[in-house]
Amino acid sequence: MSDRKEWPLWEVFLRSKAGLDHKHCGSLHAADGAMALQMARDVYTRRQEGVSIWVVRADQIVASAPDDKAALFDPMADKIYRHPTFYELPDEVNHM
């Protein structure tokens, strides 16, 4: 049984309503894109959770490695001047 070829894995992204981003909601196996879309519709939008679906083959996603977390993201920790709250302005300056 285990020597039989599996259908490839797809990642599913849903836009829950117009104006919002597509968001990852789950995965499924399907033989091709059309089937992945059909199955994503059946499985992930049974209660009108979405108005648009993206399916992407999982092996086509390029992802950062967990071990690179510090190297990639820690350098931003001390760049607090990138946030508006870093700047204390006089009260007279309203809503800037």
Added chain:
Amino acid sequence: MYTQAMDLPNPDGSPTLASVDSEAREAAFNDRAGRGEIVEARDWMPEAYRKTLVRQISQHAHSEIVGMLPEGNWVTRAPSLKRKTILLAKIQDEGGHGLYLYAAAETLGVSRDELLNALHTGKAKYSSIFNYPTLTWADIGVIGWLVDGAAIMNQVPLCRCSYGPYARAMVRICKEESFHQRQGFDLLLTMAKGTDAQRAMVQDAVNRWWWPVLMMFGPHDKDSQNSELSMKWGIKRITNDELRQQFVDATIPQGELLGVTFPDPELRWNEARGHYDFGPIDWTEFWNVVNGHGPLNRERLAARVAAWDEGAWVREAALAHAAKQAARERAAA
């Protein structure tokens, strides 16, 4: 996508470089899990944590799809079109729940085929409850009210489980599960307002399901080997006995609303404890069913294996079709 590299132990049992390193990593991991941090798919994790999760998540997934069988038994005999569409929607949900969970297990580096193979060869377990028969229409209501009710008690704390993909699957499942329990209670309430024969049917179903449902929470805490480690890792948040008590406390008043009794002479409110007391569970029956000797173990497994085998040509044809389409597209480009 998320396959984990595994260090094989030295044949003489001496520690490998990796295992010395991993002791320190394991201590750090236990610390983080203890603080309630979430572990994601490709993060480093102790092999025992990974194995525990694969076992628990796949068991859970198998339970969802085997759980479709006792309900499927009643689709053609539902008493009205309304009840039939509700039942179909619920069964479709269970299939979806199985998928979410298989997908979560696969992030731990096992393939879907391996998981299904473990189910089909009897190596993996599923919830003992689905080895009981659905004899009357009232059983469908009782499955929603009690079986799904017990499942919800178990599943809500899992939404805060330390493993991210499992926790997210559980959030989705819990949202959908509430409909399952409510439709079951609604079904029973309708029968309770019906004829004497219908009320007797409801009572009979409660009598047959009550004890197996209490067994769904698993062995007593003192007999549960995996519990302590699972608690430490944040896979489990509440113990079997605590969940069982919560379930009994929530359910007895609901039973009074339906006008049913429970088949337990020792069941009574304990003012001092602020909980219901209930009688001893027959663990011999539980282990018998778990170990394959329940009323329907063989039939359930045979149905799953047949569905898999009879679908083989469809899976192969779909792959062949996809390959042909892709080749055509390449030729046209």
